[in-house]
Amino acid sequence: MSTQRNTGENSPSIPSLSGATLVQQMAPVLRKTTKLAIAVFFGVILIFPLIWLLSGALKPSGTLMRFPPTLIPERITLNNFRNVFSQGIPFQTYFMNSVLISALNVVGAVFLSAMMGYALAKYDFPGKSLLFSLILLGMLIPIQVLVVPMFLVVRDLGLINARSALVLPFIAHPLGAFLFRQYMLGVPSSVIESGRIEGAGEFRIFAQLFSPMVGPAFAAFSVVMFVHSWNSFVWPYVVLSDARKFVLPIWLNQLIQDPYVRDNAMIFAAALLTVVPAVILFIVFQRRFVAGFATTTEK
Amino acid sequence: MGNVLRLPLRRKRVYYPYHRSAILQFVLPFLVLYVVFRLWPVVYAIALSFHEWQGLGDWNFVGFRNYVRFFTDTYAVSTVVNTLIMGGGELLITIPFGFALAYLLADRKLPARGLFRTLYFIPRVVALPVGAIVFTLMLHHDVGVVNYILSFFGIGNIPWLRTPGFARLSVIMVRSWIGLGFVMIYFTAGLEGIPEDLYESADIDGANGLQKLFYITIPMIRRVFVFVGIIGTVGAFQLFPVPFMMTQGGPSRATTPIMMYMLTRGIGHNQYGFASAMAVLLVLFLGILALVQFRIGGRERTIG
Structure with missing residues (x-):
C-alpha cells in the first residue's frame, strides 16, 4: 500500500502525459476502486437475502413461487402483513x-x-x-x-x-x-x-x-x-x-x-x-x- | 499448627464482617439460579448417563453401556461426521472471507468503511429460523433465485436441498451468511493490534504488499485464526435450527447434526440415559476446546 503511495507522491513533480506516468498516477485510484468494488460486491451478497425477504413479504400472496423470480414485486401489497395480524x-x-x-x-x-x-x-x-x-x-x-x-x-x-x-x-x-x-x-x-x-x-x-x-x-x-x-x-x-x-x-x-x-x-x-x-x-x-x-x- | 498461626493474619486482610449480609445479597440470587440451572444439570447428566431411564420409574444402572453405544452406533457416529463436515465447511468459507473482508476494511483510505462493516455484520442479528426460511425459498430447485442466477452462467438446476451433498452445502451457506461478519470482527480486532512500525520498517526494506501480508500480517494474527477455528467448531456442535427447519436432517440423514440426534433420542424417544451420555461427552469435548481458546485467546477477547 505505502509503496504505491510513495510513487504517487513523487510523480506529480513530473508534468507529462506519457503513458507510464499516467498509469503510475492512476494506480492508487485503480486500487481504491477495485477495493471499493469488492467491498460493494460482498455487501450486496450479504444483504441480498434480507432484500429478498423484504421483496417476498411485499409480493401478492401466491406469486412467490412464480418463475422467473423477480426482485421487484410487480404489485406491492401490504396484505401479507394484514394476514399475519389476523391469524387465529x-x-x-x-x-x-x-x-x-x-x-x-x-x-x-x-x-x-x-x-x-x-x-x-x-x-x-x-x-x-x-x-x-x-x-x-x-x-x-x-x-x-x-x-x-x-x-x-x-x-x-x-x-x-x-x-x-x-x-x-x-x-x-x-x-x-x-x-x-x-x-x-x-x-x-x-x-x-x-x-x-x-x-x-x-x-x-x-x-x-x-x-x-x-x-x-x-x-x-x-x-x-x-x-x-x-x-x-x-x-x-x-x-x-x-x-x-x-x-x-x-x-x-x-x-x-x-x-x-x-x-x-x-x-x-x-x-x-x-x-x-x-x-x-x-x-x-x-x-x-x-x-x-x-x-x-x-x- | 501452621494454620493456627496464619489464621488471624488472614482474617485481618479478608472481609469486613459487617458487610456479610450485603455480600450475600449480591451473591445469593445469582448463585441459587446458577446451581439449580447450570451446575445441577451437569451433575444430573453425569449420574443419568450411567443409567437407563425412560423418564418415569426407577433408574436402571447400566455402567458404561450408553457411552459404548454412542461410539458403536453408526447413526450416532454419522451425526458427528455430519457435524464436522458442516462445521468445517462453514469455517472454510468464513475464515478466508472473514479475513479478506477485515483486511479490505483495514485500509483507512477506503470510503464508507463503517457502512460496509455494518452491512457485513447485520446477518449476525438475524434469527436462524428466518435465515432458514429465506434460504429455503431462495434455494428452491425449480423457482429459486439462486438457480435462476446460476442459469445465466450456464449452470443447470442444482438440487440444493434434495441431495446429501448439496443439502449440507445449503446449511453451510446459511450459517456462513450469518457468521461471516462475526468472524470478520475478530480479524479486525487482530489487525488493529498489529503495531504500525512493523509495516513502516518493512516499507524501508522495500517489501511489497503481498510480502507484508504473508510475512507480517498473517503471522501476527495467527492466534486469531486458531481462535476463530475453535469458536466455529464449538458453534458447529450446537448446530440445530437451520438443518432442522430446512431439511429436517435429511436427505438420508446427511444434515442431521449431533444436537438434533441428542434431542430426538432424549426428549423425542425418552432415552434419557443415552442422551445424557452424549451431553456429557459434548461437555467434555467442548470444555477442552474452550479451555484451549481461553489460553490462546485471552487478548483477542478483550480487544473488540
Whole structure:
C-alpha cells in the first residue's frame, strides 16, 4: 500500500502525459476502486437475502413461487402483513411474548451478573475463589448441549410450558458475571470508600455510585443479551407446548412445518417482522454491539 | 499448627464482617439460579448417563453401556461426521472471507468503511429460523433465485436441498451468511493490534504488499485464526435450527447434526440415559476446546 503511495507522491513533480506516468498516477485510484468494488460486491451478497425477504413479504400472496423470480414485486401489497395480524393467534401475541421474555432476560441477567461481578471484584469473602472457579467452569460449557438434563430439571420443578422456564435458567449468566468482574476491577474502589464515609448502604453504593461508572459494560451486555434471547430457538422449542406462549422463532418454525399453511408470502412477512427489531437495535447500538459480541462467544 | 498461626493474619486482610449480609445479597440470587440451572444439570447428566431411564420409574444402572453405544452406533457416529463436515465447511468459507473482508476494511483510505462493516455484520442479528426460511425459498430447485442466477452462467438446476451433498452445502451457506461478519470482527480486532512500525520498517526494506501480508500480517494474527477455528467448531456442535427447519436432517440423514440426534433420542424417544451420555461427552469435548481458546485467546477477547 505505502509503496504505491510513495510513487504517487513523487510523480506529480513530473508534468507529462506519457503513458507510464499516467498509469503510475492512476494506480492508487485503480486500487481504491477495485477495493471499493469488492467491498460493494460482498455487501450486496450479504444483504441480498434480507432484500429478498423484504421483496417476498411485499409480493401478492401466491406469486412467490412464480418463475422467473423477480426482485421487484410487480404489485406491492401490504396484505401479507394484514394476514399475519389476523391469524387465529395473531402476530402481536407472539411479538409481545418475545418482547416480554427478552426484556426479562436482559433485566435479570444484567442485574444478577452485575451484582455477582461486583461481589467478585470488590469484596473479599470466604469461598470467593471457589465461586469464581465455578463461574469460569460454566463459561466453558455451552448451555445448549445441556438441553436434555436442563429439560429434566425444569420438568422436576414443574416449569414445563411456563414462561419462567425461558428466563430463570439464563439470567445467572457466567460470562456476564465474568465480564462485569473484569470491567469493575478496572474502576478504583475510592468511589466505594467515599460512599461508605457518607453513610450510604452497600447496595446503594453499588447501584447509584458504582454502576454508572461501568455504563458501557451494561449497555454492551444488554444489547447482546437481548438479541440472543430474541433469536433463541432450541430451548423455547423444547419447553413450550402451548401455542399462546410461543415466541417468534418457534412460531415461524410452526408456520413452515404446518402443512395447512401454504402462504409463503405471509410467512415472509412474519419473518420480516421478526428480524426488523433486532436489525434496528443493532444499527442504533452498533458500537456497543460489536464490542459486546466480540467478548461473547455464545451462539 | 501452621494454620493456627496464619489464621488471624488472614482474617485481618479478608472481609469486613459487617458487610456479610450485603455480600450475600449480591451473591445469593445469582448463585441459587446458577446451581439449580447450570451446575445441577451437569451433575444430573453425569449420574443419568450411567443409567437407563425412560423418564418415569426407577433408574436402571447400566455402567458404561450408553457411552459404548454412542461410539458403536453408526447413526450416532454419522451425526458427528455430519457435524464436522458442516462445521468445517462453514469455517472454510468464513475464515478466508472473514479475513479478506477485515483486511479490505483495514485500509483507512477506503470510503464508507463503517457502512460496509455494518452491512457485513447485520446477518449476525438475524434469527436462524428466518435465515432458514429465506434460504429455503431462495434455494428452491425449480423457482429459486439462486438457480435462476446460476442459469445465466450456464449452470443447470442444482438440487440444493434434495441431495446429501448439496443439502449440507445449503446449511453451510446459511450459517456462513450469518457468521461471516462475526468472524470478520475478530480479524479486525487482530489487525488493529498489529503495531504500525512493523509495516513502516518493512516499507524501508522495500517489501511489497503481498510480502507484508504473508510475512507480517498473517503471522501476527495467527492466534486469531486458531481462535476463530475453535469458536466455529464449538458453534458447529450446537448446530440445530437451520438443518432442522430446512431439511429436517435429511436427505438420508446427511444434515442431521449431533444436537438434533441428542434431542430426538432424549426428549423425542425418552432415552434419557443415552442422551445424557452424549451431553456429557459434548461437555467434555467442548470444555477442552474452550479451555484451549481461553489460553490462546485471552487478548483477542478483550480487544473488540
